[in-house]
Amino acid sequence: MSVIAVGNYWPGLTAIQRLVCFGASYCDVGYDIQSPHPTSENPLGVDFPGITYCEPGKPNWVGHLVLQVNAGRDNTNALLVYDYAIGGDRVDGVGRQIREQFLPTLAPKPKWAPWTSSDTLFVTWVGINDCAMNTRVLDPASATLKSIDGLFAVHEEVYQAGARNFCFVDVPPTYKFPNRPKSHKTEFTVLTWNAKLGDAARAFATAHPDATVLIWSSWHLFSRVYSDPESFGFGEEDLADDEGGIFIDGLHPTSAMHAIVAAQILDFLSEVPTKPQSDE
Secondary structure, eight states, X not given: OEEEEOOTTOOOGGGOOEEEEXXXXXXXXXXXXXXXXXXXXXXXXXXXXXXXXXXXXXXXXXXXXXXXXXXXXXXXXXXXXXXXXXXXOOHHHHHHIIIIIIIIIITTOOTTOOOOTTTXXXXXXXXXXXXXXXXXXXXXXXXXXXXXXXXXHHHHHHHHTTOOEEEEEOOOOGGXXXXXXXXXXXXXXXXXXXXXXXXXXXXXXXHOTTOXXXXXXHXXXXXXXXXXXXXXXXXXXXXXXXXXXXXXXXXXXXXXXXXXHHHHHHHHHHXXXXXXXXXX
């Protein structure tokens, strides 16, 4: 977990009223621009918990997070979520999510979503599918750098639309997951992705001193689970079971694991310090 930079528009977690998500299957709830607009009664836009890659009818981390946050809020300041993530997407898919979904609809701050730079957090969790593809090329480091450059190029467009609070999520240690490729090249690609993500996030923060730039590390969480599963409520057998307490298919986490992800993200965000806010 890393607080790269905190800008004047970061109001603290309790004042965040809108969450915008980009990414792949770990974030996907089935929302798109054809879905109903999120409301306090239906904060995901789609019927809770949406269509996730967890067990049928079970929430992923996005659903768990909104439940945990809104349990302590009334309807007037409920957290609303605009989740454009699509299962299977890579960085180029995040580009489509931003350019074809977010920018034409939410970016103009429509009447149904009058978001501001200081009440909205943008979370992007992508890279698992990119790393899988990059392990198939001769030079995964160069391919990874190209992917990361593309990720931050498209986030420049999000910044230009008014976003100021960004949280990027790195790639978990998929080289440890059940029924996943286990090789030095796979591990190298994931670790290279996470290192380059940090480098790019720091460069992005330097270029935009008014932005808050955070990295929440799924790599650290899943590594801790693998080191001590019992402390998270799992057994040793779950580490190697592709359909157990941690995973439903060797890659996608169970809703129980997603609940831990959501709680850890909220703990991280709650500790990010604030600065005086800027007027818009």
